[in-house]
Amino acid sequence: MRTYAYLLVAAVVAFGACLGVQAVAQNWGGTNQYYHSSTVGESHARGMADLVRSRGQAAYDGSEAAKNLTQARSAQIDNQYKWTQTYFAMQEENRRARAAKRGPRPTEEQLIRYAQAGKPKPLTSEQLDPATGKIGWTQELRREPFALDRDVLEPIFGRRAASNGVVSDDDYDKIQEIVSDMQRDLKGRVKKVPANDYIAAKRLLESLAYEVKL
Secondary structure (H helix, E strand, O other): OHHHHHHHHHHHHHHHHHHHHHHHHHHHHOOOOOOOOOOHHHHHHHHHHHHHHHHHHHHHHHHHHHHHHHHHHHHHHHHHHHHHHHHHHHHHHHHHHHHHHHOOOOOHHHHHHHHHHOOOOOOOOOOEOOOOOOEOOOOHHHOHHHHHHHHHHHHHHHHHHHOOOOOOHHHHHHHHHHHHHHHHHHHHOOOOOOHHHHHHHHHHHHHHHHHOOO
């Protein structure tokens, strides 16, 4: 830039000198024609001045463009940073709101107590004979609608007793399937069954299904 400035000054001085000479020549000759370069030196001076001026303007324009680009990139980075900060702040706020709504997390002792509370009661020997696998059906489950299901389950539990409580994968799946069917049928008879009989039958089926999971 400094070199361009020096060239520009030199070109302007030379150009001014040529103009002075031309003006004197025109006044002396008594003419009033439109000015134009009349010497090779003047033409060279004018060309050099235009070149220096063009290069100077180009350098200035490039500097301004670079400055504008830098400012635009800085603004973009700043906006992206603010957006990221806002996003994570909202995520954290939502997490705190959900945590406050759920309340304090249960302790390990509470979780164990909840799990045990959901377990069916162990079967007594009257409900399931460990030696023979004979099932002590409740009054409701001894009725005719459950006869076919009883005929499927009793041999399976007999095999289980003979193998010291071990059931095959097929027998396990069959027990879960039949018990689920019986629970569905029992639920469909809820309006016809006394409350105590319904509860006793429901608990027995739950215990039978859970027994083979142990």
